[in-house]
Amino acid sequence: MSASMNAATALAEPTAPVAEGEAAKKIEGRSPWRLGYERLRRDRAAMISVAVIILIILVAIFAPVIAAIIGHGPNEQFPAPIGVNEQGQPLGPSSRFWLGTDTLGRDVLVRIVYGARISLIVGFVATILTVAIGAAVGLAAAYFGGFVDTTLARLMDWLLAIPFLLLAISLVTVIGPGLTVLIIVIGFLGWASVGRIVRGQVLSIREKEYVEAARSLGAGPWRIMFIDILPNVIAPIIVYTSLLIPVTIVAEASLSFLGVGIPAPTADWGQMIADSQTVYQYGAWWYLVFPSLALLITTLAFNIFGDGVRDAFDPRGDQLFV
Amino acid sequence: MARFLVRRIFEGLIVMWLVTVGVFIIFYVGPGPRGVARALAGKSATPQVVAEVSHRLLLDRPIWVQYWHFLWLLLHGNLGYSFYHDQSVNSILAAAFPITLSLVLGAAILWIIMGVLSGVLSAVRARSLADRTFTGLALFFYSMPTFVLGLLFLLFFYYELTIHGLALFPGSGYTSFTTNPFQWFRGLILPWFTLALVSAATYTRLTRGSMLDVMGEDYIRTARAKGLSERRVIFRHSLRAALTPVVTQFGLDVGILLGGAVITEQVFALPGLGFTAVQAITQQDLPIIIGVVIVAAAAVVVANIVVDAFYAVLDPRVRLH
Secondary structure, three states: OHHHHHHHHHHHHHHOOOOHHHHHHHOOOOOHHHHHHHHHHHOHHHHHHHHHHHHHHHHHHOHHHHHHHHOOOOOOOOOOOOOEOOOOOEOOOOOOOOOOEOOOOOEHHHHHHHHHHHHHHHHHHHHHHHHHHHHHHHHHHHHHOHHHHHHHHHHHHHHHHOOHHHHHHHHHHHHOOOHHHHHHHHHHHHHHHHHHHHHHHHHHHOOOHHHHHHHHOOOOHHHHHHHHHHHHOHHHHHHHHHHHHHHHHHHHHHHHHOOOOOOOOOOOHHHHHHHHOOOHHHOOHHHHHHHHHHHHHHHHHHHHHHHHHHHHHOOOOOOOOO | OHHHHHHHHHHHHHHHHHHHHHHHHHHHHOOHHHHHHHHHHOOOOOHHHHHHHHHHOOOOOOHHHHHHHHHHHHHOOOOOEEOOOOEEHHHHHHHHHHHHHHHHHHHHHHHHHHHHHHHHHHHHOOOOHHHHHHHHHHHHHHHOOHHHHHHHHHHHHHHHHHHOOOOOOOOOOOOOOOOOHHHHHHHHHHHHHHHHHHHHHHHHHHHHHHHHHHHOOHHHHHHHHOOOOHHHHHHHHHHHHHHHHHHHHHHHHHHHHHOOOHHHHHHOOOOOHHHHHHHHHHOOOHHHHHHHHHHHHHHHHHHHHHHHHHHHHHOHHHHHO
């Protein structure tokens, strides 16, 4: 860090004796946001991951178009001998089915393409829900303090002490599976970690002079919380959000893998991988490997992007988010 | 120190009490008493059996009586009775726990060694090829869902090796240590590495970051200036200070996993706590689900207290507030 700064000043020196008017034009105020954005733009790994993410989003949006081009529907079952062999086992990659077929004789490629929709929808929506609840609760706990804080902090301890997967599976079993249920369960069980971080951040700026100033000007608690405090903790919230998306995608895939995710026959990566368990011992490696790759590439791209966002917007490396 | 511990244990008990309330509400109040009796009595039970079960479980009594009964049994270490298995929940969990313990302890030893070593090497030679390799690998395994890694392991190291005449690893199942230590070890290698590789990634990143921070401190420069060997500076002076956040994370992770490494157990068909719980959930065997959730929560709470106590021993400032 210091080495690069020295280099920057060393580079800056020869340009110093330029005519004053010109120098004034060159010096331009850049907001922290702009600085962070420019740092992110220079991060090559992050930019590649953005390209991959955009590609996955496009695949998800245009899933029906891709299916039409290939000519197989996501739930279209091809009977033996086209989709499965005489023993009823899936068929490997061929010119007709590029990534092979599954146990019911469906096109694995088309189902992977459709599966991207579920992963992305849950990944984005459940993450936003998680962060919204966590930020609101963390903000309220730290701002009001006292009894409110104690209660909410205990609630967060409670949520963090209960095993997430077990509670999620139990809740889904009690309520019944479905996309909305999955999103709500992930959101309502996962916000505590966000809540803790936001609470810690708000506690440290609650006593700042500008909050004091707002209070003495007669601002109410809502105004202070959302206009004066929230914008100052938005950077860590954004960083955390980008790091949370892959975690949420894996949570959704895990629940589907355990059989309590999206109900069949909707195509879903976790469910496809779970289903492949019954046939990989018979040589159907493609049914396990390709959905796994789709899931891995997606989480990897989001994680690299999240790391880039953290490095760009949290350059001091506060070690808040590992 | 004693006061600090007493306070933390008291807080832990409050969290545990909240867990029992939460579990009680979700499972007993949530689906309604009739639903609970039905679930407990099993799917093929006659209305008479359901009525008898709800009477025996006090489900026809006021809610606070039910909760008090539930808590009373729990305080006596009785987690209830599984009608489905016709066995006490205590004995079912006692049979499952050693399996989870074997899995988690073995994996924990592996991941702490892999994670800390790679983290230290990365930090000491920051931006070198080794650093980039370890950081890249850490990101790769950090992104890897546990069940994907486990199944790929099974595909390559069990299926592919076995069909090529090299049956090194069994495909699934558990042999207890007392029955056959060698089979126990053989059967756990793949699950250990699955859990360890996925977890180690966090430790590589954590150790690297923490080491880099510590190595910028003044006292490290002092240590170097007074002529200590680089090895001594790294292991005695830096690593010791850098390990604090790593130990915290380690305690919490082990605590969480001791309540059941759900996915790993599921992939390798190891009948530990997580596997038992998932099975109980699909069978609607409520007493077992409640039992596992309570045991798992207790493990997390105890791990939290142990970590806090360790922290307090290591860093005297913590004790003050």
